[in-house]
Amino acid sequence: MARVIVVGAGVIGLTNAVRLAEAGHRVDVLARDLPRETTSAVAAALWYPYLALPQDRVTAWAARSYEVFADLATDPATGVRMHSGTEVFRSLTQDPWWRDAVPSLRRVTLGDGLPPGYADGWTFVTPVVEMPVYLDWLVARLTALGGTLTRLSLSGLAPAGEGGADVVVACAGLGARLFAGDTSVVPVRGQVVVVRQFGLEEWWLDTAGDTLTYIVPRADEIVVGGTEEHDEWSRTPDPATAGDILDRASALVPAVRGAVVVRHKVGLRPARPAVRLEREGDVVHCYGHGGAGVTLSWGCADEVVGLVGSV
């Protein structure tokens, strides 16, 4: 059993903390932002490998996370639900590189219900995670296992022995630029419009071209997105962008046009040429999950537990 400090209380830090506590370690999470203030709280959050590499590790992590989320979806208190949905394309497309991570994926063709202007698509059942509910659930699970969560902004990596920890697990997301001195982590800004639920059960996604459009149903709300703005730091929602998002989404699901807007949100995805998950001395690094932190969380956490070892 080790004494582990996890830095970061987004979906990555909390999932790692829960798995480490389940493995019998003593876990304390330190974070500048509490869970509902993080990028993770803004995520849509559809299980979908997006803006994260390398493909082989991402596919394996995503497949493992899919299994865990499918299991969590049997308990409504987790905020996880399984939803069928469709990704659409304007031209014929090959199966996705992460095809092996989902149990089934069915091609959708013209005449099979594709919206106007689209030529190809695929449909599959995937976990959808209501992040505020889910992050609270992760904290409750951690606490029930004896772990703690404390607000603390750290200026950098202290030697693991300092403060009594055997191992530090660094999950600072975009904060790794300062915290781990890694400037290869860059923000990819995402803006969403949250509208009141109007009876939508299926998600829709269009990632082709230079825009990103999605409509993701939750119990009482629908998350409508989005944007993918590289190296853009503003967390202030832009009204013109919100209008554009709603226009694009209405083309896929016309009822979005008349939906009641509940709020606007922006998050900065922690993008990196490749997710960093490795041990360096007494530090396990786990950050740079781009647009797929939720999707990869449980698969990464299993690997982190292995890297922490039994100390």
Ligand SMILES: Cc1cc2nc3c(=O)[nH]c(=O)nc-3n(C[C@H](O)[C@H](O)[C@H](O)COP(=O)(O)OP(=O)(O)OC[C@H]3O[C@@H](n4cnc5c(N)ncnc54)[C@H](O)[C@@H]3O)c2cc1C
């Ligand atoms: C609009 C939008 C939609 C998205 N949709 C999806 C989706 O559908 N599916 C999906 O899988 N992913 C999605 N994502 C991506 C997902 O949100 C991220 O990949 C994920 O949140 C990254 O999690 P994280 O825990 O690494 O980082 P964060 O959630 O940013 O958490 C980082 C934590 O580290 C802490 N920290 C940073 N620096 C320090 C420091 N110096 N000292 C102490 N603590 C520090 C922060 O305070 C915070 O607690 C979306 C993102 C956005 C913005």
